[in-house]
Structure formats: C-alpha cells, structure tokens
C-alpha cells in the first residue's frame with residue numbers, strides 16, 4: 001500500500017512516518033509540507049536519518065498518487081482535501097477534528113462553517129471496530145477524548161456524573177511555537193487551561209451518549225512539562241451501590257480482548273512512544289476513580305490512525321504498532 005501523509009512536517013505526521021517504517025504492508029511514498037517542499041524529510045526530522053529517503057512535496061491532492069492518505073493537518077484544512085481524495089479513489093484517515101462531530105455540533109464548537117461535510121465513522125477502534133472495518137474514510141478521535149472515553153466506557157451506563165481531569169504534554173499543541181509552549185512558560189510549571197470550554201468536551205459527550213450514558217460530563221485539561229503523554233483522571237459518580245471487586249471485574253472483562261488497552265497502573269512513561277492505553281480503577285464511597293495514560297501522538301493520534309488504516313484495509317490491527325513504551 002502506498003501512503004501519502006498530508007502534513008508530514010508536523011508532530012503527528014512525523015510520528016506517522018516513524019511508526020510506518022515497521023509496517024509490513026504499507027510504505028510512505030508522499031510526505032507533504034508547503035514550507036519545506038523540495039527538502040529531504042530528514043532535514044526537518046533528524047531522528048529518521050538513514051531510515052527514509054522521502055522528500056517533502058506540496059500537498060497537491062489533485063495529482064498525488066497513493067492508496068491511502070493520512071490528513072495530519074489543522075482542522076478546516078482537512079475539509080479541503082478529504083472529499084477530493086475520496087473522489088480520486090484514495091482512502092482517507094483524518095487526524096483533525098473536521099469529521100469527528102455532527103455538522104451542527106462541529107460548527108458551534110469550532111466556530112467555523114464546514115464547507116464539505118459528509119459522515120465518517122469515528123475511529124475509536126475499541127468501541128467502533130465494526131463501522132471502521134472496510135470503511136473508505138475514517139475520522140480519528142481527538143487525543144483527550146481517546147484517553148477519557150476509554151477510561152469511562154465500561155461504567156458509562158452506571159454514571160450519575162463524569163468529571164475528566166487531564167494532564168497533557170506540550171506536543172499536544174503541535175509544532176508551531178507560541179507563548180504558551182515557550183520553554184520558560186512550560187518548564188518547572190503546571191497550569192490549567194480552558195477550564196470549562198475545551199473543544200474536546202463535545203467529543204467526550206458524544207461518545208458517552210453513544211455508550212448509553214445520560215450523565216452530565218465535565219472536562220478540565222492541564223499542561224504539564226513533558227513532551228508526550230496524557231494522564232486522565234476520570235471521576236465517575238455511580239448511580240447505585242458498586243464495590244471495587246465488581247467494577248474491577250467489569251473493566252477487565254470489557255477490555256479482555258483488546259491488545260492496546262491494558263489493565264494496570266498507568267504512567268506516562270509506560271506508554272510513551274507506544275499505542276497502548278494503560279488504565280485501572282479504584283472505587284470508594286459511590287465514586288469510581290479511573291486513571292488512564294496514553295501517548296497523545298500515538299494512541300491519541302498517529303498510532304490510532306494506523307490502527308484505523310489496518311482495520312479499513314483488512315490488515316492485522318497490530319501491524320506497525322507492536323512497539324513497547326519507553327521506560328524509564
């Protein structure tokens with residue numbers, strides 16, 4: 001399979017190239033960057049030196065040749081490419097927010113008009129495998145909603161209220177420098193942002209509702225001084241009496257067939273660079289506290305995008321994704 005990565009000079013694009021180096025059935029043949037067109041990929045991503053000869057090209061979706069394209073571009077850019085690629089018979093996995101939500105919810109949440117809306121399955125593989133399998137286009141979930149939804153899913157129907165408190169690494173903001181991501185702002189520091197208004201809340205609500213939850217859902221993210229990773233603490237107020245043993249059994253059963261979700265104490269380092277989501281639960285006084293850890297660039301973006309590609313194309317879901325976390 002020939003793969004195009006639109007937005008290959010970004011953080012998620014770079015991780016797509018890195019992970020696909022070990023994929024047995026897919027090879028990246030097109031890597032786009034408008035700013036770096038004509039330059040070797042390794043000039044921007046020196047950790048790939050000796051592993052790829054790719055040269056950045058312009059994102060000309062009317063002429064590029066590939067079987068499948070990953071859209072690793074900002075929201076509103078993806079909608080300019082997805083439909084055109086599909087018309088040319090090129091499958092699409094969109095890493096942006098453009099196709100994750102119903103049109104009206106997307107436009108309200110992101111404050112923009114969608115100029116080429118159509119439905120794509122929501123590619124949280126563990127929950128939507130059936131819809132993703134064989135699909136021509138899939139919308140890859142947001143990083144926070146991936147860790148949060150996996151943490152809450154087994155208890156969604158038993159929740160009276162759900163509060164997600166997440167700590168994220170700085171690569172979640174992409175590779176464009178800003179005052180917020182400037183080293184002295186981030187290093188030796190922790191702060192909350194968008195306390196009640198983060199756009200990913202809409203995805204979390206959508207997924208909890210699909211899981212049969214009627215509970216109100218809240219979300220506050222925090223920026224912590226690490227490069228990769230999202231640790232989410234989900235506080236789930238239970239609508240009945242449930243004890244530790246029963247809830248733990250529910251979690252183990254819910255994920256028993258899932259290779260990428262492991263029931264164990266989560267840490268960011270334990271999943272760093274890998275497609276795993278580690279989680280575990282503790283129950284006391286009517287509240288379940290579930291903590292999950294993912295790498296925002298892998299299970300939260302590029303790894304899950306490859307997992308989606310594998311399902312779309314009938315490959316082994318683990319192809320290209322068997323790497324362990326990097327501990328310590």
Ligand SMILES: NC(=O)c1ccc[n+]([C@@H]2O[C@H](COP(=O)([O-])OP(=O)(O)OC[C@H]3O[C@@H](n4cnc5c(N)ncnc54)[C@H](OP(=O)(O)O)[C@@H]3O)[C@@H](O)[C@H]2O)c1
Pocket residue numbers: 006007008009010011012013032033034035036059071072073074075077095096097141142143171172173174175176296297300301
């Ligand atoms: N970072 C994360 O943890 C994460 C997690 C989940 C999802 N996502 C989503 O994944 C997407 C990419 O994120 P990122 O963090 O990799 O961003 P990034 O580091 O800022 O990279 C963006 C890439 O898109 C290209 N690009 C920007 N505007 C474009 C346009 N109009 N047409 C074509 N290419 C364009 C850029 O290269 P040129 O400007 O040189 O073309 C660059 O290669 C975003 O939608 C983001 O929300 C990110």
